[in-house]
Amino acid sequence: MPDRVLSQEEIDDVFRNLRDSPQDDDPAKRAVPYDFRRPDRIAKDQLRAIHILHENFARSLASSLSAYLRAYVVVNLVSVEQLSFMEFSQCLPSPSCLVSLGMKPYEGNAVLEINPGLVFPIVEMLLGGGARSVLKLSREITEIEQSVLDGLFRITLHDLKTAWHAVTAMEFTIEAHETEPQLLRILAPNEAVVAVSMEVRIGDNTGMMNIGIPSIVVKMLRHKFDQQWSVRKSESTEKEQARIVRLIRPAKMFVDGRLTGPTMRVEDLMDLKEEDVLTFDYPVERPLDLSINGKVKFRGGIVTAGRKRAFEIEEAHKVV
Numbered sequence: 102m103p104d105r106v107l108s109q110e111e112i113d114d115v116f117r118n119l120r121d122s123p124q125d126d127d128p129a130k131r132a133v134p135y136d137f138r139r140p141d142r143i144a145k146d147q148l149r150a151i152h153i154l155h156e157n158f159a160r161s162l163a164s165s166l167s168a169y170l171r172a173y174v175v176v177n178l179v180s181v182e183q184l185s186f187m188e189f190s191q192c193l194p195s196p197s198c199l200v201s202l203g204m205k206p207y208e209g210n211a212v213l214e215i216n217p218g219l220v221f222p223i224v225e226m227l228l229g230g231g232a233r234s235v236l237k238l239s240r241e242i243t244e245i246e247q248s249v250l251d252g253l254f255r256i257t258l259h260d261l262k263t264a265w266h267a268v269t270a271m272e273f274t275i276e277a278h279e280t281e282p283q284l285l286r287i288l289a290p291n292e293a294v295v296a297v298s299m300e301v302r303i304g305d306n307t308g309m310m311n312i313g314i315p316s317i318v319v320k321m322l323r324h325k326f327d328q329q330w331s332v333r334k335s336e337s338t339e340k341e342q343a344r345i346v347r348l349i350r351p352a353k354m355f356v357d358g359r360l361t362g363p364t365m366r367v368e369d370l371m372d373l374k375e376e377d378v379l380t381f382d383y384p385v386e387r388p389l390d391l392s393i394n395g396k397v398k399f400r401g402g403i404v405t406a407g408r409k410r411a412f413e414i415e416e417a418h419k420v421v
Contacts, residue, residue: 143183143293143295143316143319143320144323146326147319147323147326148181148182148183148295150268150326151181151295151297151319152178152181154264154265154267154268155178155181155264155297155299155312156178157264157267158260158261158263158264159176159177159178159299160176161260161263161264162174162176162256162257162260162299163175163176165256165259165260166253166256166301166303169252169253169256170223170226170227170303172226172303172304173303173304174301174302174303175301175302176299176300176301176302176310177299177300177302178297178298178299179298179299179300179309180296180297180298181295181296181297181298182295182296183293183294183295183296183316184293184294184296185290185291185292185293185294186288186289186290186291186292186293186294186313187290187291189212189294189296189311189313190282190283190285191282192296192311193214193282193311194216194217194239195281195282195283196217196239196240196241196242196280196281197214197215197216197217197280197281197282198214198215198216198217198220198242198250198278198280199212199213199214199278199279199280199281199282199285200212200213200214200254200275200277200278200279201275201276201277201278201279201285201287202258202273202274202275202276203272203273203274203275203276204271204272204273204314204318205271205272205274206270206271206272207271207318207321208318209287209288209315209317209318210276210287210288210315211273211312211313211314211315212285212287212294212311212312212313213254213257213258213310213311213312214282214309214310214311214312214313215308215309215310216308216309216310217238217239217240217242217308218237218306218307218308218309219301219303219306219307219308219309219310220242220246220250220308221238222303222304222306222308223250223253223303224246224249224250226303227249227250227252227253228249231304241280242280247278254275258273258274258275261273261312268322268325268326269322269325288315292315292316292317293315293316293317294313294314294315294316295313295314295315295316295319296311296312296313297311297312297313297314298310298311299311299312354393354394355393355394355395356391356392356393356412357391357392358389358390358391358392358401358403358412359389359390359392360381360389361390363381388400388401388402388415388416389401389402389403389412390418391412391414391418397418398417398418399414399415399416399417399418400414400415400416400417400418401413401414401415401416402415
């Protein structure tokens with residue numbers, strides 16, 4: 102079909118219709134409704150910091166689980182986002198392996214969820230099986246299987262604690278086990294959580310591991326995250342230090358070595374006569390102060406260097 106070219110009359114009709122069409126200038130109709138039941142959002146820079154923190158956790162967990170299970174384990178961070186607790190729980194499979202975590206010294210509970218597609222292969226391996234067999238089971242975990250998984254949880258929480266130690270000292274402890282997300286009543290449905298999703302691959306088996314941390318705890322740690330980034334920004338490399346030394350090398354300083362003794366009035370100085378004795382009250386063995394730009398920095402004594410006087414530094418001045 103050949104390309105159709107609009108005539109000038111058709112083009113004028115298009116612009117005429119646009120000009121004659123009524124425009125809606127009411128700003129109220131263009132406003133986006135806001136649901137006040139939704140929690141406040143945490144800052145994007147804080148979410149990025151949490152993303153980096155859990156990337157370190159994923160790498161550490163992959164190494165720890167590989168040694169624990171004696172199999173090659175890959176852990177990839179999939180997403181970090183803020184959801185309501187209702188949305189977070191609805192995204193979890195049912196049944197599943199859920200653990201309520203205490204976060205001492207902070208109040209509140211976090212959630213750790215491991216998909217059945219990952220739990221049962223791990224149980225199989227811990228009981229002597231291999232990582233090659235693909236298990237597709239969807240049932241509740243028994244108490245015996247929970248006991249078998251204690252080592253897995255201990256390693257996971259240890260690496261999670263180590264990752265969070267970069268921000269704050271936090272102790273994660275298991276407080277309760279659950280199999281149905283709807284029965285986990287640790288937060289209000291509309292309360293916000295930071296949802297961290299990770300994909301774990303062990304052999305031919307793949308499953309998800311999800312962590313939900315109350316947003317209110319993350320907000321309480323805002324200054325901790327700021328301190329972490331300020332420390333990172335202040336760290337300088339050897340190249341940067343060498344550049345600063347080159348810049349300040351030609352700078353000049355005023356150096357004074359002085360006898361700091363008693364003072365006297367000009368009137369008394371004018372009354373001095375021959376054979377008068379003026380006591381300085383400064384022992385010979387007492388070191389002199391060396392001031393740099395008016396501030397005492399070192400202590401030492403006056404010595405001779407060839408035909409010139411010099412100051413020999415004996416110790417640094419200690420500020421009390």
